[in-house]
Each structure stands twice: as C-alpha cells, then as structure tokens.
Amino acid sequence: MSGSMPAPGSALSAEEIASFVGGELMGSASGSFRSVAAVDSASQDEVVFFRSGLDQRGATPKPELLDAVLACSAGLLVVDAGFPEAKRAMVRVENPGLAAARLQQHWHGRDFPIAVGVHPTAQVDLSAEVAASASIAAGVVVGADCVIGEGVHLHPGVVLYPRVHLGEGCTVHANTVLGSPGFGYVWDGQQHQPMPQMGGVRIGRGVEIGANSVIDAGTMAPTVIGDGCILDNFVQVGHNCSLGRAVVLCAQVGLSGSTILEDGVVMGGQSGSGGHLRVGTGTQIAARGGATADIGPGLVVSGVPAVDIRLHHRMQAALRRLAKGRKS
Amino acid sequence: MSGSMPAPGSALSAEEIASFVGGELMGSASGSFRSVAAVDSASQDEVVFFRSGLDQRGATPKPELLDAVLACSAGLLVVDAGFPEAKRAMVRVENPGLAAARLQQHWHGRDFPIAVGVHPTAQVDLSAEVAASASIAAGVVVGADCVIGEGVHLHPGVVLYPRVHLGEGCTVHANTVLGSPGFGYVWDGQQHQPMPQMGGVRIGRGVEIGANSVIDAGTMAPTVIGDGCILDNFVQVGHNCSLGRAVVLCAQVGLSGSTILEDGVVMGGQSGSGGHLRVGTGTQIAARGGATADIGPGLVVSGVPAVDIRLHHRMQAALRRLAKGRKS
Amino acid sequence: MSGSMPAPGSALSAEEIASFVGGELMGSASGSFRSVAAVDSASQDEVVFFRSGLDQRGATPKPELLDAVLACSAGLLVVDAGFPEAKRAMVRVENPGLAAARLQQHWHGRDFPIAVGVHPTAQVDLSAEVAASASIAAGVVVGADCVIGEGVHLHPGVVLYPRVHLGEGCTVHANTVLGSPGFGYVWDGQQHQPMPQMGGVRIGRGVEIGANSVIDAGTMAPTVIGDGCILDNFVQVGHNCSLGRAVVLCAQVGLSGSTILEDGVVMGGQSGSGGHLRVGTGTQIAARGGATADIGPGLVVSGVPAVDIRLHHRMQAALRRLAKGRKS
Structure with missing residues (x-):
C-alpha cells in the first residue's frame, strides 16, 4: 500500500x-x-x-x-x-x-457499524473495564471483572460471563456467549457435581468470533484465544483450550476441553477434536474431520480419526471398490 | 377443504x-x-x-x-x-x-402467539420497513435497511443485521441471527483481512426458521432462501448460498458458502455441504451426510462424501464383513 | 462429608x-x-x-x-x-x-451468581409461576404457563416458550431456548404445513443446560428431561424426546424427535440419534457416533451407524490395512 x-x-x-x-x-x-x-x-x-x-x-x-x-x-x-x-x-x-x-x-468499514459506547439496553457490571472506544450493542451483558479493549465490537445479544478479557480490535457477533462454565462434573455416586469453572477467558487482539458461538471459561486458569484468530458461527471451544495466533475455525467446529491448537491451525466446517491433545503449527483438518490424538505440524488430515488426507482418500476409494466387488 | x-x-x-x-x-x-x-x-x-x-x-x-x-x-x-x-x-x-x-x-394457531407490533424492548432501526401486521417480540434487533413483510413473526432475541428482507408470513424462532457477515477473509501475509459482506439476505414468503440458527449475509449479492423453505434449529447457511422453494434443512445442518440447493431438497440432521456446489431438485441427503461435489436431481444420498444411499449401505456392510474376517 | x-x-x-x-x-x-x-x-x-x-x-x-x-x-x-x-x-x-x-x-458457589428475583429487563408472562428463590437474569423471556422451581437460575438471554416446567435447582445458561416448536410438518401437495407443537417441555430437578442449546416442545405431550441430567452447549433435543435420570449430553449432540434415552446414558460431542429409537440404561455413545436403531443397556458404541466400539475399531483398522494394500 x-x-x-x-x-x-x-x-x-x-x-x-x-x-x-x-x-x-x-x-x-x-x-x-x-x-x-x-x-x-x-x-x-x-x-x-x-x-x-x-x-x-x-x-x-x-x-x-x-x-x-x-x-x-x-x-x-x-x-x-x-x-x-x-x-x-x-x-x-x-x-x-x-x-x-x-x-x-x-x-x-471492516464491520457493520455499532455506535461507540454502551447501548442503553446493555447491562455492564460495575466491576468491568470497558475502553472508551468500544462499541456495545443492544441487549449485550458484560459480567463482573471483564475487560473490554479499545475498538472492540460486541454485537446484539452477546453475553460475557465473569472474567472475560477481550483485547483491542476484537469483534464478537450476535448471540455469542463467552465465559460460560466449562462442562466439568464429578460423579458423587448419586449425581453429577459441577466443578466450578473460575478461570475465565482471555482473548487476544484482533480476534473475530461469529454468531451463536460459545467459548467456555477455564477451570482454574483461562481458556486462551490468540491474536488474530477467526472463528465462524456455532463454534464450540471447551474449557482450558488454548489457541495460538491466527487460528481459523470454520462453522460448527467443536473443540473438547484442553485442546491445544498451535499458530495457524485451520479446522474445516463440522470438524472436531477430542480433548487433551495438541495440533501442530499450520496443520489443516478437513471439514468433518475429527482429531483423536496429537497431530504434528504442517499436515493436512481428514476423516475420523483424522489421518493424512491422501491415506483418507485411499481408504474411501478402497471401500468403494470393495463394495462394488472389485478385488483391487 | x-x-x-x-x-x-x-x-x-x-x-x-x-x-x-x-x-x-x-x-x-x-x-x-x-x-x-x-x-x-x-x-x-x-x-x-x-x-x-x-x-x-x-x-x-x-x-x-x-x-x-x-x-x-x-x-x-x-x-x-x-x-x-x-x-x-x-x-x-x-x-x-x-x-x-x-x-x-x-x-x-400456526405459531405461538406474539402480539402484533414492535415490543417496547425491541430495537428497530429507523431505516427498516416493518409491515403493520408483523409481530416483533422482546429483545429483537432489526438492523438498517431491513424489510419485514406482512404477518412475519420474529420471536424473542432474534437479531437481524442490515439488509435482511423477510417475505410475508415468515416465522423466525428465538435467538436466531440473520445477515451476520459471511466468513470471508484474505490473508495479507500477517493476518486475516475480512472481506466486508455487503449483500444481505433475501428470504421469500412463508419461510420458517428454527431457534439458534444463522444465515450469513452474501458478499456482494444477497444470500437467498426461497418461498416455503423450512429450517430447523442450529442451521448454518453460509454466505452466497441460494435455496430454491420448499427446501427442508433439519437440525444442525451446515451449508458452506455458495451452496445451491434446488427446489425441494431435503437435508437430514447434522448433514452438510462443501461450498461452491449444487444439489438438484428433490434430492435427499441423509442425516450426517456430506455433499462434496455437485449432486444431480431426484437422488437419495448418504455418507461423506455423499454417494447413492444403496452404495453407502453396501460400503458399510462390506466394511463390517471385512472387520469380521469374512471374505465376501 | x-x-x-x-x-x-x-x-x-x-x-x-x-x-x-x-x-x-x-x-x-x-x-x-x-x-x-x-x-x-x-x-x-x-x-x-x-x-x-x-x-x-x-x-x-x-x-x-x-x-x-x-x-x-x-x-x-x-x-x-x-x-x-x-x-x-x-x-x-x-x-x-x-x-x-x-x-x-x-x-x-455451584454457579456464577445471579441476583434472586426477576431482572427488570426480563419479560415474564403473567400466567407463569416463578418461585420466590428463582434467579432470572437480564433479557430472559418466560412464556405463558411456564413453571419455574425454587432456586432455578436462568442466565441472560434464555428464552422459554409457553408451557416449560423447570424443577427446583435447575440452571440454564445464556441464550438457550426451551420449548420452541418441534420440527413437525406435513406436506399438503403445495407446501409444508406446520403441525402445532402444544406439548411443552418438562424438566426435572437439578438439571444443568449449557449455553446456546435448544429443547423443542413436544407435539401433544411434553418433551421430558429427567432429574440430574447435564447438557452441554449447542445440544439439540428434538420434540417428544424423553431422557431418564442423570443423562449426559456433550456439546453439539443432536437428538432427533422421539428419542428415548434411559438413565445414565452418555453421548459424546457431536454425536446424534435418529428418531423413534431407544438407548438403554448406562450406554455410552462415543463422540461423533450416530445411533440409527435401538441400542441395549450397558454398551459402549461408536461410529455411524453406531456399533460396539471394539467392532468399530476393527472396522477402522481393516479399512486402513485395505488402503495400504495389505491382505490382512
């Protein structure tokens, strides 16, 4: 330029x-x-x-x-x-x-306009810090101890539970929920006892999150979203996940708890991860793929469990030949 | 009658x-x-x-x-x-x-009752046109340049971004979002630059949309939903999609951008489409199926990638036999 | 203790x-x-x-x-x-x-605090019964003939359609929708005619429901959620489903209409059920699995269609060997 x-x-x-x-x-x-x-x-x-x-x-x-x-x-x-x-x-x-x-x-403009400031129908907890240049739309709820950076856009109906930090320039689209308690329970012999989820969410700078998505709070420490990540609609990020820089999550992706995605990981629509695993820098998981174990950096994987995409295609082709009764 | x-x-x-x-x-x-x-x-x-x-x-x-x-x-x-x-x-x-x-x-009644008119807690942009017989419930947000037809029902928490047109007799259920920006970004070498999504959404007459669904705005031209389509809950329609008449999308269906569904297509629960493809008139995609390329009219398909459902069943049966060690 | x-x-x-x-x-x-x-x-x-x-x-x-x-x-x-x-x-x-x-x-505390009583921005129908110790947050909508038990927490943006009963001690997280009409239509030769869904939802005691989930109303009789069930985010429960006690549904699970889950069933993330089927007591469906027929009690199943998880693993292994050109 x-x-x-x-x-x-x-x-x-x-x-x-x-x-x-x-x-x-x-x-x-x-x-x-x-x-x-x-x-x-x-x-x-x-x-x-x-x-x-x-x-x-x-x-x-x-x-x-x-x-x-x-x-x-x-x-x-x-x-x-x-x-x-x-x-x-x-x-x-x-x-x-x-x-x-x-x-x-x-x-x-980069985003649909929202007036700077807090809309009169929004509810912002007194303990929250909201930057002067942030835009908070109708019906938004900002919970206790949240921190909203400069230039942040929160579209209508967004709900922030306590302890959500949003870095400068983030955009969150309508009806998305951040910081809801992670899905952690312990069976006591009679019922599922919830483990309180106190860690909140920490989101870097310039992150964009689509509509109707959810990022759950961590259990003890925050769930982390790195700078410049882009998340589409209906994305589920479980508690204690950690995303590096510029990660791309397409619509309806689901990350189980404690998933680690390194910088630049791309996950296609409706793909998912089992929890407690790591996906290496720049790896791409094709639409509908499911990661069930650690995956190295720089790979392209597909299927459930996700394997190298060429192997996945060979598996599909072999199955089709088998069904058609051909030997090879 | x-x-x-x-x-x-x-x-x-x-x-x-x-x-x-x-x-x-x-x-x-x-x-x-x-x-x-x-x-x-x-x-x-x-x-x-x-x-x-x-x-x-x-x-x-x-x-x-x-x-x-x-x-x-x-x-x-x-x-x-x-x-x-x-x-x-x-x-x-x-x-x-x-x-x-x-x-x-x-x-x-065809739908749960909502009072005709605009609920006092709803926010309707001054530039929006709302028909006198439309019913707009609590907490609804209607963005700039929207057009709401006669007899439309917008249930609580629905958010319309700018440039959403809803034909007469449409119903949209709670917390659904229409016209949010499509997921379009261009990598500039350092970060994902959003392509502004200016095309809005154009929805025909008598369309019913479930709760917590999302239809994204098109990039230059509108995303289109034809007359009489029925969409269940959690349906994701990406930008620039075009649906014909009376299409049926069951819960948790996801359409990638620029998917074309012709009249009467039926997609089962949790099914999806890759983008930039066309599904022909009356074709049915079974639950969990994934369309990865154009599919002709009048077919019944299943699996990922979606194939003729009889072939899909043969593939499943062949795999089961293989796993059990039988030769045929 | x-x-x-x-x-x-x-x-x-x-x-x-x-x-x-x-x-x-x-x-x-x-x-x-x-x-x-x-x-x-x-x-x-x-x-x-x-x-x-x-x-x-x-x-x-x-x-x-x-x-x-x-x-x-x-x-x-x-x-x-x-x-x-x-x-x-x-x-x-x-x-x-x-x-x-x-x-x-x-x-x-077991849950993030919400003030007891009805937030001034919430809309509660005059015909609804709300227990004195219930907490109803900002922007919540409670429809006609709902019954809200003692100690219930409804987080911001929750929408209850008419005839939703919530037993004591239930928690419902932000932007979840309960009692929306089930997806029932009859084709009249020209269009899809909606079957009004009048049965409401009946939820037992101590049930916890995540953010952005949906439970649809039954057609004639209520959709039922048993005591102590825990549902994560983005869970879809279709009309006329019936869940026993302490069922666990992880994120993005989808239940088609008239699914019966007996006590203690566990369904992993992104799994689903076809409708009109029963899953027996304590059975576990692995993440991404899809139940397509009745499943007995006490099993662990995986895949689509869901089969015994050991068979499923053998099927995957056999397919991988086949793709790699090995005979056995």
Missing part, C-alpha cells in the same frame, strides 16, 4: 485506487468509484475484481467467468498479472482478492 | 370436522371438540389421529399402537381408509396427519 | 478441609485456604488436587505432572491413596476431583 490515506468511505478515482492497493493502472477510467460489486450487477461507478490464477482450492476459474468479467458494466477491473490484456481500464495487483477486501474496508 | 370456514379457535362438532378436513364421518359423536390429543391422554372432547398405512419411513405402525387407538378415550378418531371398521365415531380422510395439522392450526 | 458445615465462602484451615471432604490430613499446614488452584499458579493460601490413579480415560498421569505437583507453591495438596509420601501437607481422600469440586462449590 502506498500514497496518503484517503478519508474513510470516500469515492476514489482509478489512479487513487491503483495507489491505494499498490497496483498498476492500465488504460484510463473517468469518474470515481464507491464500491466493489458482483460481476452481474456492477455499474459504471463500481469495481469488479477477478483472479485468473489458481484459487485457494487449487482450481482455475471457468472460462465463461472470464468472459463475464470482460463483458461486465463495472467501470474498473482489479485483476492479477495473468489476466489477459483487454480494452478496459484495469488495475493489476498481485492479489486481487486482498485488494478488493481493502477497498471494501475503505468504502464500507 | 370444503364448507364455510369456522371462526379460528372455535370448538367443532364431528360434522364440522369432517367438513373442515374434507373427510367422511362414520358413526356419530355428540358434543364438540377443541383439540387433537395424544393417544394415552386424550379425553372425550379431543380428537386422536392415526395413519394405518406406511409412514414417511416406509414402516407400518405396530399392532399394539392400533389397539391403543381403538381403546383410547378420545371422542373422535381421524383415520385413513385402511383403518379397520370399529364401533367408534371416526372421520376418514386421505391423510390423517395433514387433517390433524389443519385442525390444530385452527384450534391453536 | 463430616463435621459441621462452614459458612459458604469462608476460608478453611487444613483441618477443616480434611473434615469437610472426609479425608485424612498428613503433615501440618498453617494459615487458611480460600480456593483450589492450578498447579503452575497456586499460592500458599490455595489448594492443589491430584489423582495419581487412572483417570476417566483409563490413563495414568505423566510423571512430570507428579513432579510439578510436588514442587508447586500451594499450601496444601488434596490427593488419593496412591500419591507418594512427601514432606508436604496433604489431605488424602478417595476421590480428589470430587473433593476439589466440593471445596470450590463451598468457596465460589
């Missing part, structure tokens, strides 16, 4: 866009732009972005998609180096998706 | 019931009726319904269940053509379950 | 702790104690507990953990008979975990 920063939300010329995203403007575009748009609905004052190279799944875009981009009504394209030359104004950048994200953050 | 419509909630005579459900009254029943009831708790002024034919699972009811119906204290039975003749007042209809649903809707 | 009961929350001497938990004090410890703590953060006025025998998973603790306990700064240890003799003050008990749970309940 280069050049002086334009005022948030301001319309940008093609030259300003090229400067803002650190790209090269090809051709010329008059007027100014106010949003990124979808290919089939873009108008003259909007931008369409397109990556011609491999996507995150390793697939190339379909040719008809390229044709649609070339024919669309957007006034400016943001594309990568592999995009064909065309008689259209375009900005070439290394990563069009990242450029589009930054442009949209400029035009629309 | 034939005859003039009785006043909602009114007690009905056996003749009025036969007329209301389009059935034939056999025998005579004095007095009037005010509810459908369970076999073991029904009283003289209540109705019991029973289907003697195959149920949705293709199973016939157990003989002792038939005996219990014949012996129950209900003043009237609603049964199908295959039900044996008996010295009891009964109304014969093609579909006793449907008749019972309509009777219960008459007596008790 | 023996001796007179100390005042709740009071600091306890080593002798009082031994008496309170019914254990034997070895060595002497001056001063008094105010909490159980984690091994690595304990201080002189805190207690550390440790079980040297097999844990619930049948594993023995790692030797370095024992060393850490022996070296920790706690003023008192609570340990079992197998713990080695040491020059430290310790209380020997049969079950150190249970002793610790009771001590923590004494010092910190």
Whole structure:
C-alpha cells in the first residue's frame, strides 16, 4: 500500500485506487468509484475484481467467468498479472482478492457499524473495564471483572460471563456467549457435581468470533484465544483450550476441553477434536474431520480419526471398490 | 377443504370436522371438540389421529399402537381408509396427519402467539420497513435497511443485521441471527483481512426458521432462501448460498458458502455441504451426510462424501464383513 | 462429608478441609485456604488436587505432572491413596476431583451468581409461576404457563416458550431456548404445513443446560428431561424426546424427535440419534457416533451407524490395512 490515506468511505478515482492497493493502472477510467460489486450487477461507478490464477482450492476459474468479467458494466477491473490484456481500464495487483477486501474496508468499514459506547439496553457490571472506544450493542451483558479493549465490537445479544478479557480490535457477533462454565462434573455416586469453572477467558487482539458461538471459561486458569484468530458461527471451544495466533475455525467446529491448537491451525466446517491433545503449527483438518490424538505440524488430515488426507482418500476409494466387488 | 370456514379457535362438532378436513364421518359423536390429543391422554372432547398405512419411513405402525387407538378415550378418531371398521365415531380422510395439522392450526394457531407490533424492548432501526401486521417480540434487533413483510413473526432475541428482507408470513424462532457477515477473509501475509459482506439476505414468503440458527449475509449479492423453505434449529447457511422453494434443512445442518440447493431438497440432521456446489431438485441427503461435489436431481444420498444411499449401505456392510474376517 | 458445615465462602484451615471432604490430613499446614488452584499458579493460601490413579480415560498421569505437583507453591495438596509420601501437607481422600469440586462449590458457589428475583429487563408472562428463590437474569423471556422451581437460575438471554416446567435447582445458561416448536410438518401437495407443537417441555430437578442449546416442545405431550441430567452447549433435543435420570449430553449432540434415552446414558460431542429409537440404561455413545436403531443397556458404541466400539475399531483398522494394500 502506498500514497496518503484517503478519508474513510470516500469515492476514489482509478489512479487513487491503483495507489491505494499498490497496483498498476492500465488504460484510463473517468469518474470515481464507491464500491466493489458482483460481476452481474456492477455499474459504471463500481469495481469488479477477478483472479485468473489458481484459487485457494487449487482450481482455475471457468472460462465463461472470464468472459463475464470482460463483458461486465463495472467501470474498473482489479485483476492479477495473468489476466489477459483487454480494452478496459484495469488495475493489476498481485492479489486481487486482498485488494478488493481493502477497498471494501475503505468504502464500507471492516464491520457493520455499532455506535461507540454502551447501548442503553446493555447491562455492564460495575466491576468491568470497558475502553472508551468500544462499541456495545443492544441487549449485550458484560459480567463482573471483564475487560473490554479499545475498538472492540460486541454485537446484539452477546453475553460475557465473569472474567472475560477481550483485547483491542476484537469483534464478537450476535448471540455469542463467552465465559460460560466449562462442562466439568464429578460423579458423587448419586449425581453429577459441577466443578466450578473460575478461570475465565482471555482473548487476544484482533480476534473475530461469529454468531451463536460459545467459548467456555477455564477451570482454574483461562481458556486462551490468540491474536488474530477467526472463528465462524456455532463454534464450540471447551474449557482450558488454548489457541495460538491466527487460528481459523470454520462453522460448527467443536473443540473438547484442553485442546491445544498451535499458530495457524485451520479446522474445516463440522470438524472436531477430542480433548487433551495438541495440533501442530499450520496443520489443516478437513471439514468433518475429527482429531483423536496429537497431530504434528504442517499436515493436512481428514476423516475420523483424522489421518493424512491422501491415506483418507485411499481408504474411501478402497471401500468403494470393495463394495462394488472389485478385488483391487 | 370444503364448507364455510369456522371462526379460528372455535370448538367443532364431528360434522364440522369432517367438513373442515374434507373427510367422511362414520358413526356419530355428540358434543364438540377443541383439540387433537395424544393417544394415552386424550379425553372425550379431543380428537386422536392415526395413519394405518406406511409412514414417511416406509414402516407400518405396530399392532399394539392400533389397539391403543381403538381403546383410547378420545371422542373422535381421524383415520385413513385402511383403518379397520370399529364401533367408534371416526372421520376418514386421505391423510390423517395433514387433517390433524389443519385442525390444530385452527384450534391453536400456526405459531405461538406474539402480539402484533414492535415490543417496547425491541430495537428497530429507523431505516427498516416493518409491515403493520408483523409481530416483533422482546429483545429483537432489526438492523438498517431491513424489510419485514406482512404477518412475519420474529420471536424473542432474534437479531437481524442490515439488509435482511423477510417475505410475508415468515416465522423466525428465538435467538436466531440473520445477515451476520459471511466468513470471508484474505490473508495479507500477517493476518486475516475480512472481506466486508455487503449483500444481505433475501428470504421469500412463508419461510420458517428454527431457534439458534444463522444465515450469513452474501458478499456482494444477497444470500437467498426461497418461498416455503423450512429450517430447523442450529442451521448454518453460509454466505452466497441460494435455496430454491420448499427446501427442508433439519437440525444442525451446515451449508458452506455458495451452496445451491434446488427446489425441494431435503437435508437430514447434522448433514452438510462443501461450498461452491449444487444439489438438484428433490434430492435427499441423509442425516450426517456430506455433499462434496455437485449432486444431480431426484437422488437419495448418504455418507461423506455423499454417494447413492444403496452404495453407502453396501460400503458399510462390506466394511463390517471385512472387520469380521469374512471374505465376501 | 463430616463435621459441621462452614459458612459458604469462608476460608478453611487444613483441618477443616480434611473434615469437610472426609479425608485424612498428613503433615501440618498453617494459615487458611480460600480456593483450589492450578498447579503452575497456586499460592500458599490455595489448594492443589491430584489423582495419581487412572483417570476417566483409563490413563495414568505423566510423571512430570507428579513432579510439578510436588514442587508447586500451594499450601496444601488434596490427593488419593496412591500419591507418594512427601514432606508436604496433604489431605488424602478417595476421590480428589470430587473433593476439589466440593471445596470450590463451598468457596465460589455451584454457579456464577445471579441476583434472586426477576431482572427488570426480563419479560415474564403473567400466567407463569416463578418461585420466590428463582434467579432470572437480564433479557430472559418466560412464556405463558411456564413453571419455574425454587432456586432455578436462568442466565441472560434464555428464552422459554409457553408451557416449560423447570424443577427446583435447575440452571440454564445464556441464550438457550426451551420449548420452541418441534420440527413437525406435513406436506399438503403445495407446501409444508406446520403441525402445532402444544406439548411443552418438562424438566426435572437439578438439571444443568449449557449455553446456546435448544429443547423443542413436544407435539401433544411434553418433551421430558429427567432429574440430574447435564447438557452441554449447542445440544439439540428434538420434540417428544424423553431422557431418564442423570443423562449426559456433550456439546453439539443432536437428538432427533422421539428419542428415548434411559438413565445414565452418555453421548459424546457431536454425536446424534435418529428418531423413534431407544438407548438403554448406562450406554455410552462415543463422540461423533450416530445411533440409527435401538441400542441395549450397558454398551459402549461408536461410529455411524453406531456399533460396539471394539467392532468399530476393527472396522477402522481393516479399512486402513485395505488402503495400504495389505491382505490382512
């Protein structure tokens, strides 16, 4: 990114866009732009972005998609180096998706707006510390001894039990619950006696948590979420878990108690972990996978129990052949 | 359905019931009726319904269940053509379950009552359009630029982010979140940059959504839910999904982003879809199944990855034989 | 437990702790104690507990953990008979975990505190019966004809639809929904007609329900949860289910309609049941397992469909061998 920063939300010329995203403007575009748009609905004052190279799944875009981009009504394209030359104004950048994200953050903000301060219907315990720039929406409850950092967004209906710390710049979406007591009981011969869960939750900086998720309080020490983690909706983090930096948990992931995820771990939708285990740095667990024991760093695993994804695919193929009565 | 419509909630005579459900009254029943009831708790002024034919699972009811119906204290039975003749007042209809649903809707309403209008504890953005006949319960939040159709019910704690459109007659149950930002991030080399999700959600007419569910906003264009879809509790619909008419999503289903479900698709409990795929009209995905690629119309699939359910069963059987050491 | 009961929350001497938990004090410890703590953060006025025998998973603790306990700064240890003799003050008990749970309940209470009575932002229907000692937190909604027993805790954002009965001493955590209509529809040829769900929910005594869970109302008769059941977060209980005493449902479990779980059934995280089936007394379904038919009492099952866990492990092993090209 280069050049002086334009005022948030301001319309940008093609030259300003090229400067803002650190790209090269090809051709010329008059007027100014106010949003990124979808290919089939873009108008003259909007931008369409397109990556011609491999996507995150390793697939190339379909040719008809390229044709649609070339024919669309957007006034400016943001594309990568592999995009064909065309008689259209375009900005070439290394990563069009990242450029589009930054442009949209400029035009629309990183998050849906919430008024700074505490909404009159929110309930904040007197012992909680809330930074002046935090935004606490309608119906939010903040329990005793919580600490809410600068610029935090708590969306409607979020409930913080006691002793939840949220670092600066965190966002928590609607109806998510943080710091609820972990699921710890001891059978006394007649009934399940709850072990009080006193450890709270400690969340780093810039963490984003989706809607209707739950992070349980630790038993003695806090459940920990590292800086820059992103958690989708319906994510369950059991008590005493510890997540490193920039961990990604997709929707409906469930972590049993005392799971340790090192930096950069990625868990696909509906995957899970048994408790008391560690997943190494950067390892990816495919959707629906279930970790049942420690997993090393840098791996891609799938299935339940989660194994190397190539072995998992061979297992599936072998089973299919077996069912069809073929010998090999 | 034939005859003039009785006043909602009114007690009905056996003749009025036969007329209301389009059935034939056999025998005579004095007095009037005010509810459908369970076999073991029904009283003289209540109705019991029973289907003697195959149920949705293709199973016939157990003989002792038939005996219990014949012996129950209900003043009237609603049964199908295959039900044996008996010295009891009964109304014969093609579909006793449907008749019972309509009777219960008459007596008790389609949904739990909520007062028409906006509850004083609800927060509705000034830019939202709310139809006069809509019912908005305690603690509901309606964000900017939402549109709420006639007769919509929003139960307590529902949160609508900006740009959610709900067609007439929709019901959304407690603590469900609509229009939360989809889970879209781009790695910038240091952290996950959120792609703002500006597309909102567009929901057709007569859609019913369970409790604690989430439908995420689309990135540029809306996430779409077609007319008459029914979604159970804990359903996750990712950004940019598109559902046709009368789709059924059971509890804990998760749809990854950009999933397309055509009309009448049925997904069983805890099933899911990978993103960027299409499931054809009327296809059924069994409970716990996971769609990982496009699936054609009119199929019944199971397993992960989801395959034809007969193949899936053969795979399970083959694996069991293998584990038990049998050759075939 | 023996001796007179100390005042709740009071600091306890080593002798009082031994008496309170019914254990034997070895060595002497001056001063008094105010909490159980984690091994690595304990201080002189805190207690550390440790079980040297097999844990619930049948594993023995790692030797370095024992060393850490022996070296920790706690003023008192609570340990079992197998713990080695040491020059430290310790209380020997049969079950150190249970002793610790009771001590923590004494010092910190069984649950996070909520003020007795109805919070001014809660909405309680006039027809509901609420016991004088019940605690109803901010934003809770209690529907018509509900009955709330003595000592019940309803945490923020809990929604009770009509006809939910909660026995004495129940705790329901934030944003959980009870009594929402079960997912029952009948296709009328054009659309899904809802069958009104009138049966409500009946919950016994001492039941604990986690955050963001849902228990649906029964169709004609109530959905039933027996005394002393413990349900974690994100648990889905479909309509007409019936749970016996002291059932354990871990996070993200889903029960389809009309599931019957007898006393003491345990279901691991993300497991589920198809509907209209029965699981016998004390049976355990492993995490991610799926019950698809009746299961007898006293079993341990795993997989989908759930089978004896030893068979399940053999199936997994056989498949792995097959994929690796080995014959047996």
